[in-house]
Amino acid sequence: MTNRDGRTGRPPLxxxxxxxxxxxxxxxxxxxxxxxxxAATSAEEIAAAAGISARTLWRYFPNKESCVEPMLTAGIDMTRRALGTWSPGGGVAGLLDELERNNRRSVADLPVLLDLVRLTRTEPGLRAVWLRAHADAEPVFAAEVGRGAGLPGEDLSVRVRAVMINSALRVAVEHYAFHTDPAHADEAGVIDAVRAALLTVDRGLAE
Structure with a gap:
């Protein structure tokens, strides 16, 4: 992990x-x-549930909808790590292996993430946060894909690959969340959805 001051390793306490x-x-x-x-949830209620003051909450987030961002960025950071150790020559199978290996770190929050994704279907404010998180992820993913391919992140082919991976992951998680009974949702199901989405990307537009 790269810290804000440019050092690598575990961030400060x-x-x-x-x-x-x-x-x-x-x-x-x-x-x-x-x-x-x-609409019926206040920032003060969120702060109280988290055991902090409302003033502290506002230091972390500009509005109540943005409070969910860390749940989204955790998954994006996991994908960034996977792309960082993935060689494009390994194809979709290699990327899936890296995603599964890195996903073990965030399994505990999977039910919460799926609850959030379900909410994005009916809550416009949360939908905006979800889409913005993925838009912000694209240049991050492009930088990792480009590094593995020996190309700059601004290269068109690199950017297109990063966008395809990003979109496939987003649509896969949405599809699984929207069409799976919460009582039966599990990690294996999400991985299967991601695998199907990435394999579709790999096959391209020919089919």
Whole structure:
């Protein structure tokens, strides 16, 4: 992991604490939004559920909808790590292997993530956060794909590959969340959906 000051390795304790606090806020926000809806949930309620003051919450997030961002960026960071160790020559099979290996770190939050994705179908504010997170991820993914291919992240072919991977992952998770009974959702199902989406990308437009 690269820290804000450019060093690699584990981030300082204060950064880890901030990240843990942000993630706990996200979990509580999703729980309250799922139970009560976004409109009926206040920032003060989210803060109280996370065990912090409303003033502290506003230091982390500009509005209540953005409180869910850490739940999304965790998955994006997992994908970035997978792309960083993936060689394009390994094809979709190699990328799937890297995604599955890195996904083991975030399995505990999978039910919360799926709850959030379901909410994006009916809550426009959360949909905007979800789409913005993926838009922000594209140059990050392109940089990793380009590094593996020996090309700059701004290269057109690299950007297109990054967009295809990003879109495939987003659509796969949405499809699984929207069409799976929450009581039966599991990691294996998500992985199968991602595999099907990436294999579709690999086959291209010929079919």
């Amino acid at each position: 204060t950064e880890r604490r901030k990240a843990a606090t942000r993630l706990e806020i996200a979990r509580e926000a999703v729980r309250l939004f799922t139970a009560n809806g976004v």
